[in-house]
Structures are given as C-alpha cells and as structure tokens.
Amino acid sequence: MGPAATAEFYAKLIARTPAERDQDHLPVAIWADPRVPDRVAAVIDGSTDPYPAMLNGALRLRDIGATLVAVPCHTAHFFLPRLIEDSGLPFVDMVAETVGELLRGPMNAAGLLGTRATIQSGLYQNRLHEADFDVAVPDEPLQQQVDLAIKKVKQGDTMAAAEHLGLVVRELSTSAVVLACTELPLAVPFIPGPCEVDLIDPTVLLADAVIRECR
Amino acid sequence: MGPAATAEFYAKLIARTPAERDQDHLPVAIWADPRVPDRVAAVIDGSTDPYPAMLNGALRLRDIGATLVAVPCHTAHFFLPRLIEDSGLPFVDMVAETVGELLRGPMNAAGLLGTRATIQSGLYQNRLHEADFDVAVPDEPLQQQVDLAIKKVKQGDTMAAAEHLGLVVRELSTSAVVLACTELPLAVPFIPGPCEVDLIDPTVLLADAVIRECR
Numbered sequence: 001m002g003p004a005a006t007a008e009f010y011a012k013l014i015a016r017t018p019a020e021r022d023q024d025h026l027p028v029a030i031w032a033d034p035r036v037p038d039r040v041a042a043v044i045d046g047s048t049d050p051y052p053a054m055l056n057g058a059l060r061l062r063d064i065g066a067t068l069v070a071v072p073c074h075t076a077h078f079f080l081p082r083l084i085e086d087s088g089l090p091f092v093d094m095v096a097e098t099v100g101e102l103l104r105g106p107m108n109a110a111g112l113l114g115t116r117a118t119i120q121s122g123l124y125q126n127r128l129h130e131a132d133f134d135v136a137v138p139d140e141p142l143q144q145q146v147d148l149a150i151k152k153v154k155q156g157d158t159m160a161a162a163e164h165l166g167l168v169v170r171e172l173s174t175s176a177v178v179l180a181c182t183e184l185p186l187a188v189p190f191i192p193g194p195c196e197v198d199l200i201d202p203t204v205l206l207a208d209a210v211i212r213e214c215r
Numbered sequence: 216m217g218p219a220a221t222a223e224f225y226a227k228l229i230a231r232t233p234a235e236r237d238q239d240h241l242p243v244a245i246w247a248d249p250r251v252p253d254r255v256a257a258v259i260d261g262s263t264d265p266y267p268a269m270l271n272g273a274l275r276l277r278d279i280g281a282t283l284v285a286v287p288c289h290t291a292h293f294f295l296p297r298l299i300e301d302s303g304l305p306f307v308d309m310v311a312e313t314v315g316e317l318l319r320g321p322m323n324a325a326g327l328l329g330t331r332a333t334i335q336s337g338l339y340q341n342r343l344h345e346a347d348f349d350v351a352v353p354d355e356p357l358q359q360q361v362d363l364a365i366k367k368v369k370q371g372d373t374m375a376a377a378e379h380l381g382l383v384v385r386e387l388s389t390s391a392v393v394l395a396c397t398e399l400p401l402a403v404p405f406i407p408g409p410c411e412v413d414l415i416d417p418t419v420l421l422a423d424a425v426i427r428e429c430r
Binding site: 015029032 | 219221222223225230234236240241242244246248249250253275278366369370
C-alpha cells in the first residue's frame, strides 16, 4: 500500500530473520501497486472502492506461488476477511498479532494512532474493549496532526512527520501508544526531544509472525 | 539477490521518485528469492548454475505484468545478456549506467570494489579501459577484506562491515571508489572516522535510470 511503509516492512522482515547468508532468508514476492485507490476515503465515505485492486494484487501473488500473505497497511485490514475468502490464501492478521501482544503484556490501557479510517472502523478498539483494555484515541485537532504525520511520510519528509507525531504522542498522555498506521514508525527515529512513551510498532509483530509461520 | 540490498534498492527507488502521495509512485513487483545459488561461486569456478533460478524470477515478473526489470546485484549482470534474450524483457543495465556516469564526469581513474566474480569477470574494467579510464582493484589481502564486508552485510552486521570497507577504501588510495557490490553501500554510513573518498553508489544510478525509463 504505502510504498515507503512496504520497503520498511521488507527491511524489518530481513533484519529480524536469523541468517548467515542469502540462502537463509525467506523467498519473498512483493506486489506494490501505489495506484490502489485511497483506502481511508473508501472506508470513511465509500469513495472509489480499493478492493478490486487489492484482490488483484492478492491473486497475482497467488499466481506466482505465494503461500502466505502479509499486508503492511492497517486500513487495508478492514478488507482482510474478504481478501482471505476471495483469494483462498492465508493472511497474517497484523491487528490480531498486535492485540494479542497487548493482552499478553502488563498494561491495561494504551493510546492508538492511525488513519481516520482505522480509528473510525474500530478495528483495534472492538477487540481490545472486549478484553477490558482501555484505548485512548486522538480528538479532532490531534487527529489532524496524525493525518499530517502520515501525509508527510508519504511525501518523503520524515522530519516534518516526526514533529507532528511527537506532538500527538505527548498530548495523548498514555504510557504506551500503538502506531497503527504503517507510515508512523518511519518517523519515530526523528521525534525531537526526549520521548518517554512506549511506542508499539505492529509491523515488527507482523514481521515476526511471518517468520514464525514460515519456519 | 541479496535481500538487504534489494530492500535498500526499493527504498532508494521510492525516496528518489518525486511524489506527493502514494498514487504518484511507480507500481513495483519484487521477486526476491534468496535460494538462487551463489552467483560468485558460479562465475569463478562454475559451481551450481544460478541462471535457471534467475530466469525463473524474470519470467514470473513478466507473467505478472512487469515491463521493465532492474537487478540490484552486480555479479548477476554477468548473466544479463542471456536474461534479456531468454525473457524478452527490457532490463536496466546498472553497469552501463555507472560507466556512463563515470565517463561523463571529470575523473579519469577510480577504485573498484566488488565480489571476486565481478572483479575477475572484468564487467566494469573492460568497458572503462576501452575509454582510457584507469581502474584500481584490490590486491588479494584487500579483496579478502571486501569479501568480509559483503559477508557481514549479508549477516546483518553493517557495523563490522563498515570497519572492513573503511580499511579497504583508505588503502586503495584513489579519490573515488565505485561500490560495485550492492551490499557495500549499506555499510557506508557506519565507516568509522573521516573518509575523504568519493564513494559512488551504482544502485542510486540504477534507481534514477528506472524512474527515467518509466516516466
């Protein structure tokens, strides 16, 4: 989906695979079609449906021999059940991996940052609330800062993105924050000043799940 | 070929594409099969032939709609003429792009670092010598340091790789050095101490050529 987030996910998958030489790594095929219509607009107001383009990608990956699929895009997880059903492929569910990790840990509350679509769809909150886990989401002015952080990463300006992200993380005042948009972790290294908050990166959990499932 | 080099090349391609949003980026399909047999051994002593696996990758990319192919691996360029002929696909030639850039510049000499196979095959030297451009290559003890630098990047230890690379670059005593193995640029940011040498990264030229050809 987001090209920079896809490249970063692939780099994480490689970095987290125990390997001494090329041949120890997983065979990977990537379908990165940035022409897929905006997932956020589609979830929020039913604009141009991205699903046919997403399914096309899944089917092409199936055709060239993929046996497990990871989608490093949270908003796209809204469409995951249909993708699984229509492609017949197994997918690793990044939201389920992250919810599982949160519920196994010592916390019972966290902040959640993502696109408006991820937040509004309740993708994370529904599963966490069921387990009595509290979730703090940004109010409208803070969501605008999250939107800007995501937009700036997509434009290649991670420094500007980090300014917006740092502001939101501090304002949210939770001890941990889930970065539930795959663009956000790219800005983390550039957040100005000290940041005491535990920033949880679901793409790391997705990478580990892929490695676990393939071994 | 090398997974980390492939991820880094994809990140460079994205970073160097002028874009304001996802939809401005190039559609990319990546076939990253690390089970391709060792290209270096094959070129040097005719060990297990990697060509069938490489051709298989090219054909799969063709099947899912690729119209232009880039191979971010110098040693693999030894096989490029056969790949172009057997797949019928256009490939961007990273060696040609780099040689062209060198010959357009003000220099008439440079150092060359790569795998033993890239050096021994004369992939770069033949084209550069034809244009009276001098090429300095490592002697055997220095080549062993280059081999170690490449191996350490493949093991994910870019810090150790940078120690070996820094040593070679200083010993070679040329004002510019072509990093003609796609693993080497990953170690550059970690070279200890000051490094006055102009380090030329052919993967950047490959990324720019892909963007140019696709626009």
